[in-house]
Amino acid sequence: LKKEKSRNMEVCFSPANFPYYQNKEQSVIVIVDILRATTAICTAFEHGVAKIIPVATLEETYLYKESGFLIAGERDGKVIEGANFGNSPFNFMGEAVYNKTIVITTTNGTQAIEMAKNCSEIVIGSFLNLNALCNYLIKVNKNVLVLCAGWKNRFNLEDSIFAGAIAEILHKEADYSLDCDSAMASLDLWKIAKKNILDYIEKSSHRHRLKKLGLDDVLEYCFTPNITTTIPIYKDNFFVEISKLS
Amino acid sequence: LKKEKSRNMEVCFSPANFPYYQNKEQSVIVIVDILRATTAICTAFEHGVAKIIPVATLEETYLYKESGFLIAGERDGKVIEGANFGNSPFNFMGEAVYNKTIVITTTNGTQAIEMAKNCSEIVIGSFLNLNALCNYLIKVNKNVLVLCAGWKNRFNLEDSIFAGAIAEILHKEADYSLDCDSAMASLDLWKIAKKNILDYIEKSSHRHRLKKLGLDDVLEYCFTPNITTTIPIYKDNFFVEISKLS
Numbered sequence: 001l002k003k004e005k006s007r008n009m010e011v012c013f014s015p016a017n018f019p020y021y022q023n024k025e026q027s028v029i030v031i032v033d034i035l036r037a038t039t040a041i042c043t044a045f046e047h048g049v050a051k052i053i054p055v056a057t058l059e060e061t062y063l064y065k066e067s068g069f070l071i072a073g074e075r076d077g078k079v080i081e082g083a084n085f086g087n088s089p090f091n092f093m094g095e096a097v098y099n100k101t102i103v104i105t106t107t108n109g110t111q112a113i114e115m116a117k118n119c120s121e122i123v124i125g126s127f128l129n130l131n132a133l134c135n136y137l138i139k140v141n142k143n144v145l146v147l148c149a150g151w152k153n154r155f156n157l158e159d160s161i162f163a164g165a166i167a168e169i170l171h172k173e174a175d176y177s178l179d180c181d182s183a184m185a186s187l188d189l190w191k192i193a194k195k196n197i198l199d200y201i202e203k204s205s206h207r208h209r210l211k212k213l214g215l216d217d218v219l220e221y222c223f224t225p226n227i228t229t230t231i232p233i234y235k236d237n238f239f240v241e242i243s244k245l246s
Numbered sequence: 247l248k249k250e251k252s253r254n255m256e257v258c259f260s261p262a263n264f265p266y267y268q269n270k271e272q273s274v275i276v277i278v279d280i281l282r283a284t285t286a287i288c289t290a291f292e293h294g295v296a297k298i299i300p301v302a303t304l305e306e307t308y309l310y311k312e313s314g315f316l317i318a319g320e321r322d323g324k325v326i327e328g329a330n331f332g333n334s335p336f337n338f339m340g341e342a343v344y345n346k347t348i349v350i351t352t353t354n355g356t357q358a359i360e361m362a363k364n365c366s367e368i369v370i371g372s373f374l375n376l377n378a379l380c381n382y383l384i385k386v387n388k389n390v391l392v393l394c395a396g397w398k399n400r401f402n403l404e405d406s407i408f409a410g411a412i413a414e415i416l417h418k419e420a421d422y423s424l425d426c427d428s429a430m431a432s433l434d435l436w437k438i439a440k441k442n443i444l445d446y447i448e449k450s451s452h453r454h455r456l457k458k459l460g461l462d463d464v465l466e467y468c469f470t471p472n473i474t475t476t477i478p479i480y481k482d483n484f485f486v487e488i489s490k491l492s
Binding site for chain 1: 258259260262263265266267397398399400401402403406427428430431434435438449450
């Protein structure tokens with residue numbers, strides 16, 4: 001009897017490390033930017049946004065604006081000039097997003113998406129869609145590579161513990177191997193963090209940054225699991241709800 | 247009374263992230279490649295080597311050999327052709343190294359050194375010189391940036407837990423702040439790992455690689471703290487024992 005080849009999960013802690021992962025084409029890439037790009041994107045799809053177009057540069061963002069698109073964007077935690085949306089995931093709710101197409105650029109999240117653009121399958125992950133995402137990953141039956149947006153090409157805690165939350169589910173529920181030191185580290189960090197996520201994130205340097213910017217009100221929301229079952233998936237140059245994928 | 251500015255410690259998980267650290271010039275850079283470059287370098291200095299010249303490329307290494315230098319080197323865990331030393335730290339002991347100058351190139355360690363070359367102060371860290379290194383760092387009273395060699399520009403567990411061991415000492419003994427998510431993660435991982443380091447490293451993908459290469463005999467040695475008080479420091483283009491720094 002031939003033993004079934006087990007699926008593997010890897011974690012990449014920042015876009016700077018992404019070029020050094022060899023199995024991208026055999027993997028589903030999960031983009032993670034908990035504070036706040038991927039949390040905002042999941043929120044927007046839960047509220048019926050039609051498309052999200054991620055762009056890496058401000059220049060490109062403003063070209064879209066000139067063509068009449070709604071734009072959302074942030075650099076170093078501050079809303080970019082001329083944006084139609086504030087910086088908080090709470091802005092991506094209701095009428096403001098329903099059936100709309102939104103162009104988005106952020107310090108870290110959209111840079112991570114840019115790095116992964118040529119991979120064959122890219123989905124968006126956040127605590128908001130954790131279980132739905134993991135069920136989907138298990139169903140498609142491929143290797144998984146979680147790409148953390150990090151902070152300016154450095155490791156950050158919030159994205160890494162979320163990678164650990166995925167690792168825990170895939171490993172426990174579907175026997176994925178974690179043949180990758182960063183996947184194992186993520187899982188260990190998640191096991192510590194999950195006892196009290198907000199306390200743990202309190203330690204994070206990124207949180208101090210958020211505090212300075214007065215954005216404490218989004219923290220609890222960003223770490224709340226399973227608010228939505230939406231899975232944003234990349235197709236051509238935009239994200240769409242997976243159920244609407246033609 | 248003006249509050250004394252506290253010193254900070256940062257950790258960089260791989261050479262690929264190093265360009266994104268801003269405070270390199272105000273910091274002592276600690277290069278870490280536990281399996282095995284920095285363990286071997288500490289061993290050589292404990293045994294009286296005169297100089298270690300780290301080089302990044304094979305080409306450069308062979309140019310040194312043609313000029314009559316002793317060379318040591320490894321790529322992907324295997325000894326390079328024509329090397330005067332085997333791959334194990336045990337080869338860097340006794341007569342073979344005493345008063346000699348050795349040129350060394352490795353897959354990860356010397357690449358990390360190459361990245362840091364232009365920084366004003368670079369030292370070598372391994373479990374072998376942990377306490378001596380931390381005492382020195384506290385004495386020089388600067389910020390500390392630990393550069394993990396990692397594995398081919400990816401995170402690895404053994405270098406990261408060692409960074410956590412440094413973080414624990416600097417934070418506890420000298421009140422360094424850990425205003426860096428990767429420093430905090432290292433410390434958390436170290437707190438798990440230190441209960442039984444070899445068991446913990448058993449998990450590491452790098453260990454599986456070592457196992458395949460039949461190098462299990464060096465593991466215990468590489469994780470033994472405080473075998474030596476030597477501190478190799480970079481000067482011009484080579485490492486020298488800090489006490490011999492003119």
